[in-house]
Amino acid sequence: MTNQKRTRVCSNPNTKRNISELPDELVLKILSFLSTKHAVATSLLSKRWKSVWTMVPRLKYEVKGNSYRSERFLDESLFAHQSHFLESISLTIDAYKDIGPWIRTALHHHHCHLREIKIDANYIARTKLPPEMFTCKTLVVLKLKGIVMDVVEPLTTVCLPSLETLHVVSSSRLFDSGSLRMLLSSCNVLTDLIIISKSTFYDDDVFDVSWCKTLVSLKLEGFKDVIMSRSNRISSPEAPTPSSLPFLKTLHASRMVNSKKDSFRRLLSNCPLLSDLALEEKTSRVLLNSDIAMPCLQRLSIITKVKDSTHLCKLLNSYISKLATIAPSFKYFDIHELLFDTRTCFCARVRLTRDPSTLEDARIFLRIVHLEMCIRSERSGKMLVHLLQCFINLKVLKLIKHVYEQGFLYVWEPPRSVPECLLSSLEVLEWRGYTGVYGDRELVSYLLNHALCLKTAKISSEPYVVGNKQQTLKDLAAMSRGSKPCELVLN
Template sequence: MDIISGLPDELLIKILMLVPTKVAVSTSILSKRWEYLWMWLPKLDYGPRNCSESECEKLRCFLDRNLPLHRAPVLESFRLDLCCSRFKPENINMWVLTAVSHCLRELEMMLYESDPAKPFVLPSNLYACKSLVVLKLGGDILLDVPTMASLPSLKTMKLQSVRYFSDKTLPLLLSKCPLLEDLVVDLREDDTPRYLGVVVPSLQSLSLYIPYNNHIIDGFVLVTPALKYFKLMDYNEHYCLIENMPNLIEAYLDVDCPDIKDLIGSITSVKRLSICSKDMLGEGFVFNQLEHLEVCLCMEHSSNQLFRLLKASSNLKRLDISLMRGHVSQGMDDWNQPTTVPECLLSSMQNLNWSSYTGEPQEREIVVYILKHAVHLKTATIKSSSELGVTKSDMLKELELSSRASAACQLMFE
């Protein structure tokens, strides 16, 4: 310990940053040399929310007493993961304001189990923090954004099951973030805005989750021309107005929309697409930049959906066929064999990966069709389902005996 204690303060603080905040604080009892070192930590993490009532009281007393004395001129991050019913709002507000006064760059707050009639309201000063770059909020937090808000440095925001003061709250907050690049919005099943508007010219990554049985939201509008990554999980019937995303690189769509036309029309420039849709893809769409396609097979019409996508993607190089996480197959209908072979099979497709393959006739016919027509196919990897009526070896023999357009294609079975 004497050798370590002789190191410069800057190096000791870096060492303390490698351990949990609670452990770093405990080093204050080692010696006079270590007594106040933890107070220079630029990253503070307090929780967890499942601590006992006595532990929560100790944490409250500790933060009330010590946080105002913290010495780091800049707080790189401040994280609270608390059961807020055991803390008074005025205590939490004071801790947040103290962190903000230290040129806070990242705030992460997860507050749960509050009085439903009295969710926690963030201090208004937080919405004027010039230094804040990352804001992550979750749980029983009510967003009430003042009109004079300004978050000029904010680039990343994650709102997970928070509450909104009004339908205008989220659009107002987004309008105060001129540099925002990464946005995640996970709505609650209830107590959500009726209108979800995301109009952010600078946004590059957007993830939206609208849970089942959310009957409050009427729909959403997206104006994000610079978007590169888009994830939408939406299982409700409502309107969606989406402007074109010409810079989109990757999209993940798990949707149950009454009309998928507007949604698909906005992402036709995408290069990597994962999709599961209850609605059938219409004719006339062209994905001329799509190189990697993943299609979920849980819907009855998924086989015909697959071939419509292949027909629309003339430059496709990789095809993944799978079940998205949490999805269960509803049984595949007979598919309509195309009258013309999709262009991508003749010119560009190099890799086929099929997960949860059962060997059912409909699935086998699709694999055989692709092997028969994919001229430039290099690998076809088939991963069998854990619940099979036939052995892996039998399925492999069936596929090995089928004709292949590509003599170089390696058929692998896992």
Template sequence: MDRISNLPDELLVRILSFIPTTKVAVSTSILSKRWEYLWMWLPKLDYGRKDCPVSECESLRCFLDRKLPLHRSPIIESFRLELCNSVFKPENINTWVETALSRCLRDLDISLHDDTDPPKFPNILPSDVFTCKSLVILKLVGEILLDVPGLVSLPSLKTLKLQRLRYFNEETLQRLLSNCPILEDLVVDLRDYDYESAGKLTVAVPSLQSLSIYIPYYQVLDGIVIETPNLKYFKLMDHSINDHYVFIEKMSDLIEAYLDVTFTDLKSIFGSITPVKRLSICSEAIKPDEDFVFDQLEHLEVCICTLFASADQLIELLKASSKLKSLGISFFDQHTPSGMVFWNQPTTVPECILSSLQSFSWSKYTGEPEERDVVVYFLKHARQLETATIKSSEPSGVPKSEMLNELELSPRASATCQLMFD
């Protein structure tokens, strides 16, 4: 330890910065006089945890009140708080954040958890947050009221993550977004079991590269408006059972999209994402009369839920994707397996199956007749198929050996296709 203590302060602080939590880094102050104040130069501060007991929360509150103002680093790269107890008052958090902001803060991450019923939604953010020139990343999660003042200017903000917050009014989010001129990455997750109407959700950010939106089951919403012409990644999980409109401006540079939606009109989405190259989709509303063409699509992942309503929906997607190279069928996260409907084998074969499809996979394969017929159909018609990967479901009513034998004996259009079974 003596040899380490003789190292320069800058090097010792760098060593401390690799310690996982600030709490542990602070504990090194008891080693010797040499280490007593080194933690005060740490550029990354991480405090609290979700399951923190009351006594520990009280100790943390006292520590931050007394010690944070004494922090010596001229620049705080990141300041993270995860708080879960009423011990932490809004005025406490407000003061701590102000202190961090005064040190050219780049990354602010706050998670606030409230288990009371109904939960409280305090306004914990000082107005300085919304005019911080150094802030690059802002993440807010949990029972927080987002009330954006009239004066907003975040010239350096590139990443914004807003999860399960409550917004002061319908204009709050757009007022914030319209004053982030170089924003690239945005996540907006509305609250579960929040029965108050969110009005219209508007995302109009020309600079945006990545957008992820989650609309929960019971959320009341008038509509969604998205104007992000330079977007490259788009994720929409819209599970709301309440009717609402969707307007999406054309995304000419889109590379990847993830759609998990329950509403019945997909025209507004499909017409905007046709340049996409990678698409993951779960929907029971792909209608045969939809007029859409994915002329750049090479990789398609389809949730088995999409096949539940009608296996014809898969064929409709394939007809619109003439350059498709890989197709995967699986269950998306948190989706529950269920039996597939009868497979009505199409009278014509989509062009991509005949000429471009090289890879096919099925996860959680049960070996039931409906699923087997779909796999056999692809093996029979995919002339350019190189690999067909089947991952069985556990447990399954059909023995693995029986599943494998059925597929091994089925005809294949591609003599070089490798059938792999897991």
């Protein structure tokens, strides 16, 4: 039955005519979103489509296991592709592969136009990277992800004059300190750098941010420390220190096993455009103990363990109070907690108002108008109650339930008195991942019933969590609302 339906669709003359009448530019753009396997399959549609796929600018391959068939398809399609069109190649593999021949084919066959290489190898794949990958003069984006990655030969020559984006996520020590310095020092237009080590291979190394002064975004994980070389030291100790990272706007550093406050203090003092900063609490304390001028900082994220709601409020008060003086543009503060040792679970995010009339108020919590928070246990439910009582001017409340989280809010206890923000200021309520069971139902019912100024309530449930989604939506629609004009959006 399926084959017959497919035949009828393909044999429809109107369908053929409409597809054939599309301009080549649009057809190639559509095919670029498909895997190469599906793009090649379009060659069976008609004679007109037989070679269209060979002009697709992006090739995407998935090599599963040791399949001779998939490897042969990769070999043949790479050679058949028109050399003057390929701009990007992406390889996803799940077994040991020497990908060198494929990368060399792409580099040699399309050396004038290849701008992007992406390699994603899962936990059972051991990947060998050819040295030619690091001498491609047209390469703009290079993204490498895998548990075990090695360079076939030690890097002795690096030539990546066009590279703007470099992402390396691996548990193996892909580059030693010398090779990494040589690599980064040769990339004169590099703006986006991510190096994440999932093991301890970089524990003995420090990362010198002075290796690449053109960076706009930098994310590091698993190094010993982040430092700045003193090669730019000027003769007069009284003279101001020149900015070593004059373009850096985003800096995320975590799992620094032996970080020192002085190194981070010096680093942060030399990033005049820094607007997004993420650090572990032990590292971020340098902000509390220093008067570092950070004129452009808008967001601070810290990774820490939150004991209870009192501890959470103390963290909020300490950081916001300090940043209110050293970072005049400061707006957002995020707190993350570790989940399963390696991933971070979003815990809480607040946004401060920029209303000039409130900037002089010493009570920091009066300035918080936006709260996002994960709801996944009784502990988080108690934290929410405490925060609602503190943030008396709260206007937006977003509650989030991530797909991979298994916790439930089994019981939710309402506060003894209704928080003032519900009575006088809360206008927007959003809940993503609503389960419709246990404390979730009790909490959303309480919020809808007591939020007297609410204008919009948007609640989305997950079908794989909620047994009967239609019934859950009916229950939500039937709940009483304290604000009659409130628009309830359910999906």
